[in-house]
Amino acid sequence: MAEKEEKLILVIDDDRDMLEAIKIMLESAGFAVGLAVDGKQGLEKVEELNPDLIIVDMMMETVDAGVKVAEKIKKMKSAVPIFLLSSIGEATSYNLDTSAIGFAGVIQKPLMPSMLIPLLRKKLHIA
Amino acid sequence: MSSSPPAGKKAIKRFVLTFQDELVERIGWLIRIRWLAAAGVSTTILLVDLLFDLLLNYRILLVCAAFIFLYNLIFHFYFRCLLREEHLPQRHQRTSRFANIQISTDLVLLIVLIYFSGGAENPFIFYFIFHVIIASILLSNLASYLQASLAVVLFNLMLVLDYLQVIPHYRLFPFLNESVYHNPVFLLGVAGVFTSTLYLSVYMATSITSKLRRREEELMQLKDSLEQTNRRLMEIYEYRSRFILKVEHELKAPLAAIQSLITAVITGFPEHPEPKVKDLLTRAEHRTHNLLELIRQLLTLSRMQTAGHAFKLEPVKLEPIISRQLEILHAQAESKGLEIVLDLPAEIPPVKADQEAMHQVVMNLLSNAVKYTEQGSVTFKVSAEGNFIRLDVVDTGIGMSKEEVAMVFEEFYRTSDAKAKYEGTGLGLSIVWEIIEGHGGRIEVVSEPGRGTTFTVWLPRAEA
Numbered sequence: 001m002a003e004k005e006e007k008l009i010l011v012i013d014d015d016r017d018m019l020e021a022i023k024i025m026l027e028s029a030g031f032a033v034g035l036a037v038d039g040k041q042g043l044e045k046v047e048e049l050n051p052d053l054i055i056v057d058m059m060m061e062t063v064d065a066g067v068k069v070a071e072k073i074k075k076m077k078s079a080v081p082i083f084l085l086s087s088i089g090e091a092t093s094y095n096l097d098t099s100a101i102g103f104a105g106v107i108q109k110p111l112m113p114s115m116l117i118p119l120l121r122k123k124l125h126i127a
Numbered sequence: 128m129s130s131s132p133p134a135g136k137k138a139i140k141r142f143v144l145t146f147q148d149e150l151v152e153r154i155g156w157l158i159r160i161r162w163l164a165a166a167g168v169s170t171t172i173l174l175v176d177l178l179f180d181l182l183l184n185y186r187i188l189l190v191c192a193a194f195i196f197l198y199n200l201i202f203h204f205y206f207r208c209l210l211r212e213e214h215l216p217q218r219h220q221r222t223s224r225f226a227n228i229q230i231s232t233d234l235v236l237l238i239v240l241i242y243f244s245g246g247a248e249n250p251f252i253f254y255f256i257f258h259v260i261i262a263s264i265l266l267s268n269l270a271s272y273l274q275a276s277l278a279v280v281l282f283n284l285m286l287v288l289d290y291l292q293v294i295p296h297y298r299l300f301p302f303l304n305e306s307v308y309h310n311p312v313f314l315l316g317v318a319g320v321f322t323s324t325l326y327l328s329v330y331m332a333t334s335i336t337s338k339l340r341r342r343e344e345e346l347m348q349l350k351d352s353l354e355q356t357n358r359r360l361m362e363i364y365e366y367r368s369r370f371i372l373k374v375e376h377e378l379k380a381p382l383a384a385i386q387s388l389i390t391a392v393i394t395g396f397p398e399h400p401e402p403k404v405k406d407l408l409t410r411a412e413h414r415t416h417n418l419l420e421l422i423r424q425l426l427t428l429s430r431m432q433t434a435g436h437a438f439k440l441e442p443v444k445l446e447p448i449i450s451r452q453l454e455i456l457h458a459q460a461e462s463k464g465l466e467i468v469l470d471l472p473a474e475i476p477p478v479k480a481d482q483e484a485m486h487q488v489v490m491n492l493l494s495n496a497v498k499y500t501e502q503g504s505v506t507f508k509v510s511a512e513g514n515f516i517r518l519d520v521v522d523t524g525i526g527m528s529k530e531e532v533a534m535v536f537e538e539f540y541r542t543s544d545a546k547a548k549y550e551g552t553g554l555g556l557s558i559v560w561e562i563i564e565g566h567g568g569r570i571e572v573v574s575e576p577g578r579g580t581t582f583t584v585w586l587p588r589a590e591a
Contacts (some may be wrong), residue, residue, distance in 0.1 A: 015380055021387035024395035059376055069489045109379075110386040110419065113394045
């Protein structure tokens, strides 16, 4: 599992089981993973870990809390790609034009490694 | 519990308001009518003077007509002042008093006109009926009877004074014998008929008016209670919508976590290649996925059924929705070797629709077409048709029989072929049907087993 250059992905989600599952999927694909269970911790981790890519759950505590956190991160680190995580068919994800507000895209739950990993690799320019 | 005052009280208050507003409107009408009446009186006097040989004193009558013009001018300006009065209770009080004064003035002037043009022999005495009816419409019952009494008193006073020769008699018809005005039987007859006619008129007019006012009051009460019920229903609806959203999230979050955890176990630990365990886990993951899909569709259907008129209708552009859904289906279509044909006009006029609902429609129709087609193509065609935008989704898939087509929008219904070979909930098309209905659109299906299916949807255009 030795990568030449291990990319660090920060995942922010208030569902700890989901965090654990994503962590396993990402680590087995060779990424380094940082976790945060809420927006506040997420912002701290962004500063501390300086991740290469960030995944934020859209639906934390309140409906748009995730999007707000993602927007804050965008202001802090505009170059880091941010993916929003949404439940499949979530109403809010339809009304969100991700590219217009500068996000890399929406990833739908449940997570399929076969889709997720290539998507992240492409974004991080890993062959 | 509701803390608002009972519906009845509020309704009556509003009824008084509308009644007063109506009074103001009718007073304006009365003033306009009076201009006509004054002009009519003047013209009649002049015409009678020209055409008939009567014993009239035209000059006095023309002075009376001029007097009508004069006092109507005063009423006109007073009315305009009254409209500027902002203090409502005071305005209402003044409006009622003003209406009474106007009608009394008219009665006095009519009696003067009649007196100078023959008194009891003048057929225009029936014009008093108009005044009494107008009073019954504008004023309270008591005021209407008082006005009628004023007319009766004035008229009978005129007869008595005339009879007693306290006032001189102005004759009208040269062919009538003058002794008739001194005949008590004739005068009593006229007085009796006049008095009874006026009181009967006022009785009939006020009873009709009161009935109408009561009806109006009842209607207002009804309207108020309907409004209140409507507000309550909207509250319940909003609560339900919020509740469904919450339920959706609460149900989906743990399932998504379960599925992701199972997936993590399957993909994350290649050093545990126990095939039986892997197989069981894959099946568990698969079932979880199906359950998640079922919950998603059930809740969407429930949301769409509750939505009814509450779809957030706005001009929606279909292009981004179509390209987004195609993006999602691209991999699946490619893996089956299906050709996806897009037949779109240069610019699709926006539809009047709910954004999320349109995603559902396009997603369900397209994903069905891709799912149930093993070879050939899926065509998505959009065209403008009158006030509607027409969408055609044509596939070369398994198709359905006539009987199956008839059932296809029913909840949980799946054709036997579909059930045998494909996963699904049987809710996707029910959702589409609910949405199209709620948007005032139409959906039709044409299908043949083994040849393919065409779904056609018409949605109202935004500008229409």
